[in-house]
Amino acid sequence: MSDPLPPLSVLIFGFGAFGQMAARVLAPHLPVAICDPGPSALQMAQGLGLPVVPPEAARQYDIVLLAVPVPALAACLAGIAPHLAAGQLVVDVCSVKEGPAALMRRLLPEGVEILATHPMFGPQSMPAAVRGGRIVICPLRGRRWRQVAGFLRGVLGLRVILTTPEHHDRHAALTQGLTHLLARALEDFQPHPRIRTRSFDLLCEALDMVRGDAPEVYEAVTAANPHVAPLRDKLAQLLAAAAARA
Amino acid sequence: MSDPLPPLSVLIFGFGAFGQMAARVLAPHLPVAICDPGPSALQMAQGLGLPVVPPEAARQYDIVLLAVPVPALAACLAGIAPHLAAGQLVVDVCSVKEGPAALMRRLLPEGVEILATHPMFGPQSMPAAVRGGRIVICPLRGRRWRQVAGFLRGVLGLRVILTTPEHHDRHAALTQGLTHLLARALEDFQPHPRIRTRSFDLLCEALDMVRGDAPEVYEAVTAANPHVAPLRDKLAQLLAAAAARA
Structure with missing residues (x-):
């Protein structure tokens, strides 16, 4: 009998509408922290009882979830790349996948695993619960995405669609x-x-x-x-x- | 204390999908008869316990409801016009109103009242009940349409929108x-x-x-x-x- 895997810790990078929804959905199941320099983000994170950490702390987390819009992704990747180590998993949630996938491959250090995703729901279309929603996942590097896919399907009840960015x-x-x-x-x-x-x-x-x-x-x-x-x-x-x- | 008005009798001209829905909706409230030469119409009308009559009988009914598609309207009006008398009300249900309104004005005898309508629902979009559905009515001639509007609103529970064909x-x-x-x-x-x-x-x-x-x-x-x-x-x-x- 093996022990169950320890829960993956998650750093949510960007605490806008989507990052907040992700925090509410994930926090009951996993250790969650927030990285966002804005003062309102700090206040909201404290309201949810979640720690706010600087980018330099990123390497302490198993997963870094980039909850930023497409135009902000390149700057976000450049800012966080120096603080990542091999074996960590970076996940994006952009609504298109080819451009962000190419950016992540280019700007993230070798050895950092990458999973491109597109949750086909959001704070507007599904404010109450995510169960039953669809999420597209495109594994780009590494093998840890399988554990994430199992969590999305088994714990969150999402319909996981595995495909390529193109x-x-x-x-x-x-x-x-x-x-x-x-x-x-x-x-x-x-x-x-x-x-x-x-x-x-x-x-x-x-x-x-x-x-x-x-x-x-x-x-x-x-x-x-x-x-x-x-x-x-x-x-x-x-x-x-x-x-x-x- | 005045007696209530006697119920208006209705001849449904054309017993396709819409005519059948109209018959089912109206028959519990009003005397309804069908005019349609097709053999399947005869069978279906008998199944509903409704009489099937020839066009020559049209003048016996207070209201003649033309449940025919736009392209068939001109021929239908030409066929029924000789059998109508002043004071009767003719109602169409075409999905456009300017063309059919012009046709009815031109082809129906003077003295025959005319109400152009467009039920914004049909056998497909509202198969079970019409209550709450919208119906557009455009009075073209006469005053009896007011009694019809009251029936549609008060008895059938429709939302009646009064406007012009244009x-x-x-x-x-x-x-x-x-x-x-x-x-x-x-x-x-x-x-x-x-x-x-x-x-x-x-x-x-x-x-x-x-x-x-x-x-x-x-x-x-x-x-x-x-x-x-x-x-x-x-x-x-x-x-x-x-x-x-x-």
Whole structure:
């Protein structure tokens, strides 16, 4: 009979909306600490009873979870790389995967393990509980990701989808990029009239879910995903062709 | 104390999916008869215990409900017009209103009252009950529509929206025409991948609701609504512009 593995300790780097959700979800199961220089982050972390540590403390944690938006990732990696040691696991949560994966491979020291992930839910779409939500994981270096995948599936009850960054971005271009583009485009047709069907109600509900996302999320899932532009062109052509037929 | 008004009798002209739903909804409250030459209609009407009558019997009913698709309306009006008398009320249920309103005004005898309507629900989107559903009504001739509106609101529990055919078609171009166009356009992006967000699930649910509609409904709410093409062009331009920015 072997002892169970000791719980992995996690340093959450960046304590914005997503980092806070991650802390609430993880803290009941694992030792969690926060790294974020902002004064409001300090106050909130203390409110949750979580320690706030400087980047220099990063090497004391098994996992470093980078809860920063895509445009901030390069600077974040450059800042934390000197404080990491071989065997640690770095995890990102960016909404696109090819660009962040390339950055992590380039900027993290050899021997540091890397798991790229995309939780397909967030503080807005799933504020209460994450159970049943989908998470895409793309193992890039090392083997510790298997333990993480088991935790996500077995403890958090997530549906784990194992794939590559390129495959993720191709699929997300449709399911995520196009949804955001439509939401933005249909804003120009506001206000929505009273004369409406149940299907239009649902359509609005779907688009409202992404409309509240931060501008950097919109940029990440549209401009930062190289597979979105061709889809966008195709949809514009299909609509124009339908217009020509009428 | 005055006696309550006697219940209005209704002849449902056309016993397709919508006519059948109307019969089920109305029969508990009003005397209902069916006019439809098809053998399956006869069988189904008998199954519901409803009489099937020829067009010549139309003048015996207070209300003639035309439950036929837009492309069949002109022929239907030409066929029934000789059998109508002043004081009767003709009601249509077409998904667009400007074209059908013009047809009814032109082809129905003077003295026949006219109420154009668009129930914003159907056998697919609301198979179980209509209570809470929206119905647009556009009174075109006569005053009996007030009694009908009271029945729809008070007895059936519908949300009645009183407006003009032109106003209806302008609004429906967005809430109905564009939904159908998007559903059709996004069919070209099938199959939908596993990597998807909750908002994309909702979007698909919304578009699936209209995808099963009959081809004549698609034609009615897109090509037969003159306000759809400009919206379609605008959306195509917005998407193309977004593509150019990326």
